[in-house]
Amino acid sequence: MAPKSTPRPLPGQHQLSREFIAQHQRARIINALALEVSEKGYRKVTVADIVKRAGIARNTFYENFGSKEDSFLAAQQFAMSAALNRVVEAAGEIDDWSYRVKAGLAAFLRFVAEEPALARTCMVEALAAAPTSVRYYEESLQAFISLFRLGRDVSPHGQELPETLEEALIGGVFWILYQRLLDAEADGIEELLPELVEFALMPYLGAEGARAVATAG
């Protein structure tokens, strides 16, 4: 796992810049933390566990982060932006809202399947970690909610839909993924796509409309 964007040394520089190394170290720490937290739970993980897993010195940890909590927050933010980037990238080009949701959901499921430790960080452990983590979780949820809300414009009865619908739909999808992550069943996750798409689109398009999108090739 590598961070999505790593600064390159400037032209003419033959040595790795300090910034590059620092970013790389952060990535190693985040990766190690995600793995440790997946295995032990946030509460039980220590900085010693993290540095051992990352293969770095304790000093190096503290050069990058002030505390376990800090590093967790960074991991959570990294994981959530990685997920969101994938969703936005997949959904971005598509005109039809319902197919945009399908593509976005597919991308999110792929993220969970490919990076279960990271997914756990931002979905499972976030609520057990610290108030700042919970706050960040909330903000991330808002991003997903906004993506969904656009469905109200395409739905024949968009005006009458319950105000909290998007929140509930996302909560439901998250819960299902959370269960699979807990049971370490991340592998089969992408197979959930058709039923999750149907579940998510049904309130906007009705059963038939939702199914048509869910089962389309």
Add this chain to the structure above:
Amino acid sequence: MDSPEYPPELARLPPGRHGLPREFVSRNQRERLIAGLAEAVAENGYANTTIAHITRHAAVSRRTFYEHFASKDECFVAAYDTVMAELRRRVDEAFNEEEEWPRAVRAGIAAMLEFLTAEPHLARLSMVEALVAGPVVVERYDAAIQDLVPYFAAGRKGRPAEVLAGLSPSTEEALVGGMVSLISRRVFAERTAELESLLPDLVEFALTPYLGSAEAAKVARQG
């Protein structure tokens, strides 16, 4: 304030009190420890609650604590189980009082919201503090949510084929997860006063896959 339908550990508070009543008289030390934990957690949060806090609120000795529980975590599990048993009892009672399934669902959700609103500290204990109280409790929390599934699965009975075709193995899980998510976020944010206003939305959300939006909305908005 009298509330005979509560079990001893959860006898109702006078307004303005944290957690569970100190003046509740019980020969049962375990009950007092559970009540003491709930009060201590309401005051300090789980992480900062010590056994000394618990025993002080319970008015028992430290030795007595260890006669009943090996650790703070274990005491919390007992408190959690007590709160959940009460919540389950109320939801079940309300659900079973109604003949028709859609109304039963509405009644069950209403009972849950009522309890959580009336007891914000117990709501916090069971939905917020539970997540930081160790893996045993987290497991119970997850199981408690999954336990709600049968109330909704009952809605499949007698539905026409095309409705059933629209449901999947994970439908009830998703519904339950979504509803709890709405509730827990408000408990987290200390906005339990808003919970009862969620009732129509929650009912419509839960019933739509089985009844369709129009019918679900009708049941949701019924007084």
